[in-house]
Amino acid sequence: MLLRNLAVVAAAAGALAITLPGTASADRVGGLLITPGESVDQVPVRLKTEKGCPAGTTGYFATMTGHGLDNVVVVPASDVSMSLTDGFVVPVAYTFRDYAQDNKTTLSGRYQVALHCVDAFTQQEFGTFTAEVDFPEPSRYAAVGPAKGPARNTEPIMPPELGLAEQPGVAPPVEGGTGAGQPQPARQPPAGQPSTPNDPSNSSDVDTSTQAAPESSSKLFYYVAGGVAVVVLGAGIAVARSRGTRTESDSE
Known part of the structure; x- marks a missing residue:
């Protein structure tokens, strides 16, 4: 009886394992192109799939395995630029040296880089793209x-072919106007307004009160100066007459 119960439990566990997503290993469906193909371990690296991911894929992530690195995630889970029909490009999150330092190891020998096409919700794998990278010395690598x-x-x-309206973070153009990412037209002056409002040659922009001010000031100066001259002249005549009167009285 006990053996029969154990057999039933084992069968149920096996059936559950079959139905659970992501339990079966995914097959290799293509290769990866690594750019730059050969360089130092501090350069940014990109991966390009040979073709699109298999049907059912809604996301991807990439790992790196080798000496000192055990399935280290080098491309976090995402669906940006993913395609089911054509090859697509994804950037490795950090440099190879960063991963070596984070895992306290020295990169040496060959490593496998794998991009996993998965269901973003269940993590079920539908296929992988793989490539090999060789580190003949710790600071340099070459794709194989x-x-x-x-x-x-x-x-x-x-x-x-991905337009502005389909790119994340870019607002689509507004119909009948200009949208984000489009050049704005030069501002035009309103109808009837001159294009150079401060141009002195345009009579409509010249303030007539500022032209009349210097002329009025000069006339006022002449009037004041003339009045002062008359007062001084009159004072001089009065003094002269006073002196003449004193001289005559002294002579008598």
């Missing part, structure tokens, strides 16, 4: 065989 990409990152991460 067909995984060796160009010497520089020249391919954009976001596919060219």
Whole structure:
């Protein structure tokens, strides 16, 4: 009786293991292209899948395995730029040296880099893309065989056909106006307003009161100066007459 119960439990556990997502190992569905194909361990690295992920994939992540690294996640779970039809590019989160330092190891020999196509919710794997990287010395690496990409990152991460409206963080253009990411037209002056409001050659912009001010000030100066001259002249005549009167009285 006990053996029969154990057999039933084992069968149920086996059936449950079959139905649980992510328990079966996923097959290799293609290779990865590593760019730069050969460089120092401090450069940013990108991975490009040979083709799109299998049907049912809604996300991906990438790991690196080798001396001192045991399935270390080098690309966190994401679905950015993922495709089910064409190959896509994803950046490795940090440099190879960063992973060596974080795991307190020295990179040496060959490592496998694997990108896992998964269901983002259940983590069930539908296939993997793999490549090998060799570290002949701790500070340098070289991708092995067909995984060796160009010497520089020249391919954009976001596919060219992805428009502004589909890119994360970019607002779509507004119909009948200008949206984010589009050049704004030059501002035009309102109808009837001159394009150079401070141009002295434009008579409509010249303040006539400021032109009349210097002329009025000069006339006022002349009036005051003339009045002062008359007062001084009159005072001089009065003094002269007073002196003449005193001289005549003294002579008598």
